[in-house]
Structures are given as structure tokens and as C-alpha cells.
Amino acid sequence: MGRHASTPSRPPIRQRCVRAGVGMVAGLVLIAASGCTSPSPKSGAGPSSTATGAGTAASGTASGAGPSSAATGAGTAAARSDPPVSTVVDRLDTPWAVAFLPEDGGALVTERDSARLVLVRNGAATEVGRIDAARPAGEGGLLGIALSPGFSTDRRVFLYYTAADDNRVESFRYADGRLSDGRVVLSGLEKNRTHNGGRIAFGPDGYLYIGTGDAQDRSAPQDRSKLNGKILRVTADGRPAPGNPIGDSPVYSYGHRNVQGLAWDPAGRLWATEFGPTVDDEVNLIRAGANYGWPEVTGAPHRPEFVDAAVVWPSTADCSPSGGAVVGGALWVAALRGERLWRIPLDGDRAGAPVASLQGRYGRLRDVQLAPDGSLWVLTDHGTDSTILRVTAS
DSSP states (O other), X not given: OOBOOSSOOOOOOBOOOOBTTOOOBSSXXXXXXXXXXXXXXXXXXXXXXXXXXXXXXXXXXXXXXXOOOBOOOTTOSOBOOOOOEEEEEEEESSEEEEEEOTTTSOEEEEETTTOXXXXXXXXXXXXXXXXXXXXXXXXXXXXXEEEOTTHHHHOEEEEEEEOSSOEEEEEEEEETTEEEEEEEEEEEEOOOSSOOOOOEEEOTTSOEEEEOXXXXXXXXXXXXXXXXXXXXXXXXXSOBOTTOSSSSOSEEEEOOSBEEEEEEOTTOOEEEEEOOSSEEEEEEEEOTTOBOOTTTOOSOOOOTTSOBOSEEEEEGGGOBEEEEEEETTEEEEEESTTOSEEEEEEETTEEOOXXXXXXXXXXXXXXXEEOXXXXXXXXXXXXXXXXXXXXXXX
């Protein structure tokens, strides 16, 4: 969970909730997913959040802590209608993550519970592979996906999945509509029915970032020799990336509970979403070597040994932040329990007040990513009746 570094910070400002039934306020809003992914009743009130600035980072490496800031109350801007939404494809089985192919407008989508990789193109979904080693259960299964930075030539697709004994990342060659040549990149990540993490993405520095959960091992996030409860940074073949902050280790940041989203802004700052326990879902601005406090603290307690969260939703019923994307000067977050899309304006290393849209209209939202046509693709989370939505961002 997020906490603040040793630099002085302003007291956080408690943000007002966006109430259910109110239209989208000043654009789409970023939201965080809940601590677990079990179905939950719809919440009447939108998230309240506390936002404080965190340290700056550039091109995948972080600098010292920057000035802190506090976001003003969400829900103070004039309300307006939700953005246009259409359906890309329906009847998917628990889609978890999406990666857009560079050459043909198609997208590869992981299905957590079926362990299938499907190609979505022209309104249809076609299976292109099934990860036989995956063992879906609870929150585990086929999770994150990332394309190699050199995909146009090497055709490598990276997948995070839950196997029989662990969580792991494996790369495959994707060509002619099928997967082949599997190579394990990183294995030995502790697994459980919950808190498996699973988001992966290549950063602007060309290295692979891996968000892991604590797998219900509360000792792991503060133990820098363990890989759970961390954000890891590795080369494409799984070695610790050069310049990592903790010796010859893949650990990039630690003290996390269950990282669910990774997104970089144009300046190279890494923002991560994280499930809280029964309180304090978070967005964190990630700095190399920083400790985000779990399980000692959550939210923004202003303890010098930890980094405060940039945004905090005190009630996980409003949020449960999953996938996120930085688009148009804002961080967009898909909310599971909160059943809405959050937009968080970004100003350098400061996060502004979250604003919600699509509240309660499409149920649980698992991921949001920028599509090549400039729209947002939003993955819903409804078992075998899941959908990908196209949302016009504004």
C-alpha cells in the first residue's frame, strides 16, 4: 500500500464521494479495484479519496521525492452525461488483460478462467492458444499480457499465469494465429486463491515490470528477498534489470498488497493501482527502491519510512482498482466492486480529484487500455457473459 517518503507533506484533503445516479463529472474518472474479485453489491456512494503527491520518476527510473500535493474534493465539478459507449465483442469468459497488435488492428485478450488467449478483430473473438500449464482458481489463472517492444520482428508475447505450484511469466512466439516456443521468464512467485497480482507491462526503458500480490503471506511485502508484494523489473529473459535499486534483485519497489495496474505518463512516471484490505484502495506513484508500507500501514499515514499513496479510496466498495491507462493527461482506472470508470487528472507528480463515469451501468470493470483509434477499451468482469466496451474518452 502507498505511504509517503521522508519529505514533508501537506495534510491530505478528504475527497467527497460521487453519488450513485449522478452523471459523469468533468470527464471519465480513474478507479481502483477491490481487495478481492468476489461479486459484491452495488455501492450507493462513489469513492472518497485522499490524494497526495509522491516523488518524481523519469523513464522508468525514479528520482528523489518531489513536493507533496493534495487533491480537491471529487464531485465538485459540473456534472455531464456519460461518454458514448459501444460493444467491441461480447460473450467472453472473464477477460483479464488486452494487448493491441501493431500491424492489423486486432488485439490479444487473456481469459482468466478458461486460460485461453483470444484474438479480437472485427467484432469477433477467435482462440489462438490455451495455456495448458495454467491452473485457474479464485483470482488465479491466465492474467496479464504484454507484447515485446520488438514484437514486429521477434513476435514474442509475455503472459502471467497461475501454474500448479506458483505464479510465473512465460513468453511465447505468436505467428500465423498460434502460440509456440514457450520460454519461462520468471517463476517461483508464490500463489494463493487470492492476491496473485498479475499485471505486466514493458516500460519506456524497455524492461518488463511485473506487479505481484502478497499471496496472503503478510511477511513477504516487507521482505526484500522475496518476490511477492512487489513491483519487479526484469529483462526480457527474466534477469534483474540493470540499475535496479536492491543489488542483483528483480525488486523495484516493495510493501505492496496486490498490484493490479501499471501505467506510465508521458514523462515516464509509473503509476500503479493496488487493492486495499477492507479500507484504502490506492493509486501509487512508484519510485525505485521505495517502501509502500503493507502490511504495516495503508493509505497516506505520513510516516517517513513509507511512501504515501497518491490517491486513496477509504471504502473499497467504491473502488477496487484494477487495470489503468494514462490518456489525455489523466489516469483512467477500471473499478471492480465500484462498478465504474474513474478519471484522475495528473499534473506532474500530483494526482487530482478522481471523477467517476459509467457508474453501475456495466457492472464490474477489470481493465482499461488505450486503443489505436484513440478510444478506451474497457473489459467487464462477468464470467462467461463478459464484454469489451469501446468508450470515447474526453
